[in-house]
Amino acid sequence: MNKILQKKQIIEAVKNIPIIAEKEQWVITLDKEEGSLFYSPKTIPNNSSLHQITDEYSVYFDKKFRPKGVMIECYGQNFIKHHKSFQKLSLEVFQSNKKIDVADSKKNKDKQSIFKALLESTLIKEIGMGMIVF
Amino acid sequence: MSNYYIKTKNIFGVNVIFTEKQREEKMLKHPELRQESFADRIKKTIENPDFIYQDLSDKRRSVYYSREYAIDSKIVYTKIILKNGNKECFVITAYRPDYVKERSKTKLLYGKDNE
Numbered sequence: 157m158n159k160i161l162q163k164k165q166i167i168e169a170v171k172n173i174p175i176i177a178e179k180e181q182w183v184i185t186l187d188k189e190e191g192s193l194f195y196s197p198k199t200i201p202n203n204s205s206l207h208q209i210t211d212e213y214s215v216y217f218d219k220k221f222r223p224k225g226v227m228i229e230c231y232g233q234n235f236i237k238h239h240k241s242f243q244k245l246s247l248e249v250f251q252s253n254k255k256i257d258v259a260d261s262k263k264n265k266d267k268q269s270i271f272k273a274l275l276e277s278t279l280i281k282e283i284g285m286g287m288i289v290f
Numbered sequence: 291m292s293n294y295y296i297k298t299k300n301i302f303g304v305n306v307i308f309t310e311k312q313r314e315e316k317m318l319k320h321p322e323l324r325q326e327s328f329a330d331r332i333k334k335t336i337e338n339p340d341f342i343y344q345d346l347s348d349k350r351r352s353v354y355y356s357r358e359y360a361i362d363s364k365i366v367y368t369k370i371i372l373k374n375g376n377k378e379c380f381v382i383t384a385y386r387p388d389y390v391k392e393r394s395k396t397k398l399l400y401g402k403d404n405e
Contacts, residue, residue, distance in 0.1 A: 185319065190371065190383050191347050194319045202321050205366075208389035216321070225319070229391050233347035256315060 165221060170209065170283050173223050174276045182225070184259040184271060186250045191233060195275055196225025198258070210282050226279060239278065245271050298333050300354075300379060301400070306336050306372065308381035320385040331356065331368045332384050341401030343392035350374050351382065352399060353392055364388045365405060 177195065185194040204216040204224040212235055216225040228235050236242050248267045250257045259268050296308040317323035335356040345351035354370040367390065371382040393403060
């Protein structure tokens with residue numbers, strides 16, 4: 157991306173995440189080893205680049221500035237501590253012992269839908285509160 | 291085929307290993323790890339980083355950064371998270387953000403981060 161990313165474009169891109177996520181069947185993945193939560197396709201496409209949106213999260217965008225995945229670093233150590241509503245829900249959604257835990261859509265389907273909706277609304281809400289200006 | 295994606299020494303002369311298995315696990319969510327040219331950047335960052343921070347969540351880990359290029363005044367970095375062992379260090383993951391998550395939040399262990 158070799159142009160200035162305008163604030164309005166970023167806000168629009170983040171607002172479109174729920175539609176894109178549903179269309180592209182994004183999954184929630186907790187990488188316990190890395191400490192990051194991802195909300196993205198199972199494989200984030202090639203040629204996507206990572207940009208910070210707020211102090212809490214960053215987004216992989218493609219060359220046309222379409223969101224291709226959300227990354228929340230320090231999810232357990234930081235994010236969850238001041239987003240209390242995710243605490244119990246995370247325990248319910250991520251139940252395996254795997255170091256990379258992909259929420260299984262066949263299990264806890266309702267909880268996952270709530271988690272995704274809460275995450276999407278949090279991403280949009282936070283962009284209005286503390287966006288990093290490009 | 292070698293089990294090592296990268297094997298080199300860090301700036302302090304300690305062996306650093308990034309296994310092929312680890313890379314394959316991490317590249318699903320970090321597309322940079324599918325780029326052939328990124329391997330060279332990872333190796334150079336391990337060997338000669340611009341700065342190193344202590345990891346935010348685990349003191350046994352360190353985070354290596356190299357400045358790559360700037361887009362409209364935003365600097366893009368190669369970032370590598372390393373787990374420090376007694377005799378060797380292991381790469382947890384690597385990617386290319388346009389920010390330094392650790393800045394002003396944890397201890398700077400080496401170099402200057404004066405952005």
